[in-house]
Amino acid sequence: MADQRITGPNWSSEGGTLNPAAFGEPLDAARCAALHNHLMERGFQLGGENSAEARPETWWHVHGSSLSDVSSKLHPNVLEFLKLAWVSAPGESFFWSTAGIPSPDDLFANGVNEAYQGLTTLDHDMYSEDDDDFEIDVPAALDVDCHRFVTLYAFQASHHQRSPSIGVVFDQVRHMAIFVPNQGVIPLLINGHNTQKFTCLEQVLDSWHLLVDREKVTKQNGIWQLNGVAQCDLDDALSAWDDLVENVEQRILNNDGSSLEDDTPRVLLNPDTAASLSLSTFRRSFLTRARRPKFQWIAPGMQVPSSDELARRISAATATDETSTSDSLQEHPLLLFAIPESNREPWPSNYCSSLTQRVPSNSELLFPFAKNIDDEAGFAPGLYLSSTASEHMVYADSFRLILPFTLGANGFVRRTDFTWDIGVSEATDQLGNLHHNTAPRYSELYQSGNSITDNGMPQHDGQLSKLFETWKRQGEMGAGGWRVSEQDAVGVIGQTGDEIQGIAIIEQNADSWERWGNYIIGR
Template sequence: MASPFASIASQRVSAQKPPRQTPELDFDRCAALHNTISIYGWLRSGRKVADMDRKTWWMKHGTKTLEVLLRPSLVKYLKKIFDLPGGDGSHFFYYISRLAKTREMFYLGDLLDDNEKKLKGEKHRFITLYMTNKELVSQRSGIVYDQETGKAIFMPTFLHIFDLYDGNLPWQRLESILSAYIDMIEAGKAVALHESIGREPRLGPVEGPDGQTSWQEIAPPGPKVDPYTGAKRSRYDTHPWSLVSYTHGDLTTCLRLWEELFTIIEIKSDLRDEEEDPNTTPLCSRSGLSAAGVPRGFAYDLLSHARQPRIWYIAPGIRLPQASEFVNQPFKHVAAKYPKETEGIKMPFLFFRAEGHVTSKQANFRWPFSTVQEVPCGLYLDSYPNKENPFEDACRLVLPFAVGGNKKARTSDGRIMQKSHTEVYAHGINPFTLRHGPKLTAILENWLMNVKSGHWTVDEQGVSGGVEAWKQADTEEHWEKYVSAHLAL
């Protein structure tokens, strides 16, 4: 089946088709990406192209004054792109409601001009080009565009204004951001749903045989899930867009990396030959998952399909849990105690153990999970640090000591890490989407790389070195070995 994005294959950013490095906006390329996303969402919602408002942004808002304030390449872009209203089921993308209106476009400059002396003479350098969906944040901002460099970044809210002059801020070309959104669509992470999915039944006045009018159902409820993807309508007004908390591709990639990682550790530790078939016993039985309180989802599927390895330690000082540890999950009883606050949220799940305990504050878990006074160290599947941005395969590595005091450790956006028990592998600022933890695939890939390269050594119990090895993340020689990839998705 042909991709709905086949017509813009040459415009999408990839390793083979990188963005142009120029201070001018690549307006033709970006316009093709923007308009294709707009049309795709519109059609997937069940609407007709003929009913779509195809007026460009400039046709609605363009003025002579704007031609002076905006770079010529940006003006050309605004003259080419559709300007959907962003409500009534026509949001541009899950995170992005619509293009900014004129006043919204320059609001950031007004804020910065009040606070930053640096802005004298360049008040209109930074503009808000797209608006964050207001259902997802308070005091929304959006995709900020730097007219001087031609680069952009997703800054979700004015409650947390980035230091836009920071040389380490992970600015992107606009075509890279739009291409990342298309990548999310093709991966099945972001789904545009038909307007009938999750629709409530409609009531209306109906006259009965006796002439009396009563309110009755005049349109039935729609299907609860999309029959093609299994996606449900978002609880937030982001229609037609919804996010899938994990995809089949996420699961199969993790299972492949799991097998590769444990295979190489077992071979290096002389616990099996290269030609020998691995053990096929699943890591955890379904009864064990039920006893641990693991609901259906990514963790359940991964643990019931991944094989039981022959070693204990998967990374320095980080091991598989014993059965009693696995069942006694630290947040197991939080949902029962706070049912309303945890509705629609999966508990942080302790996947691998490390020695030691820290406070919930040090582990940086959000309320109500922070009500647990002390938690074990290790790798957690922590899917909802931000429930508006569900990533069930997102992780949090909790170490028994803080890393970052030497100012050498970095987050995956290249910025200096703040001293913390939980920042190793963290993304820092995500220039494409709302924040989420590093995906398990990225961490397993990093561990596989460190084992393959010989940086981590192996003994009969698995990866050796002990938990102290993680202090290498804060050294000049080794910090790059402790940074995760997959920043966008």
């Protein structure tokens, strides 16, 4: 099975791609079915059984007698995949959040085909203009106008509740797959504004295997579960933090810095102090193991707190009782790196309305900040570890950066999915093109956006590990107006002498045409 994997459980990016995906080529039915069936085998093993005992049947064997009306609507490669792929037992899910391959009646009942048929001639031609770039032999008998998009994996409704769930949809013309979480995103998918990527089906299946490799998804009592506090989250965050700190310290030394004479090993939070605090597993492990930098500013305008100050913030951000365990604490967002320059705008006391400048949704209400931090201002700007009280927590190392100013007025700043929040107003740019203005936001910088990621994870706050990797890159390359001085991570733009320091570097650059791309973190 290893020869079918793209990355493999011990894959390293330094070693190159183990087994590349076949982009632009017809669906490899045998390979995808092998990946599909092996994922089921891993589920059997985690549940204490094997495929011989479970005796799974193929989708074709289960539904073949009722396929007379459906088989003509499927590309031969898709049909071959369905002949080889196993189906889950009744009442069991194929994978976390994924029910499995739909029944014949539900293969095309995804709403995408209807939306595609409803396009105007111009929009239809625009969507299909790149079809010739994919050298896929589409049988003449296949009606691609009505049956172009087939649902190969159906999501469970509980994981994508905003509107009816869909799943992994496969384009039978381009032979590429895409995650469609719910019907609400179909207009974006069809009209060209979709921010989710089409990819090969083997890439989707391999990404699910990787989640099992990293124990991010586990199977307990016969049920696939997302591990919100997986060890890989902690390992990734600590590794990225150590790389960032070491990189900045080395650059300071290379600049003849004289502030790094103290070689005493220290951590962000003194373990003895942490022993008396109520902390979740991730927060305790990260803060007591992450080494303390020998400099004060970890990023422009963001200050590393003392251990005592961090302990005070932890106490303010934790709501607990005597029966709470380390993984059941109701922890509010924790201010990790404060931005002292917080006097530019008054901060209203209502967290949600000040954060989003609109009526908060139910999910936003799950993230109240500790109100006794910076009481007079409402809450302090800075980098926060996200709340652990949310039932939607996907990654333990999630964060939000709250800025003392809004971004978006210039229309360039973007999240990972290349969106910001689109406002209702329109404006004409310097070239005379009409476009939507982006709404100003305090808290969207370095976030992933609304799209689910390549492995099907739902929307979630950004991850510390990816943020630290981005900061390291910005310091190394001078990207986004950053540089490392003899003292700390600061920055400079323009000519010599035209220095902008502190949080103003981000304000100046993140929403600029020249440097907005440097403020996007990876998926």
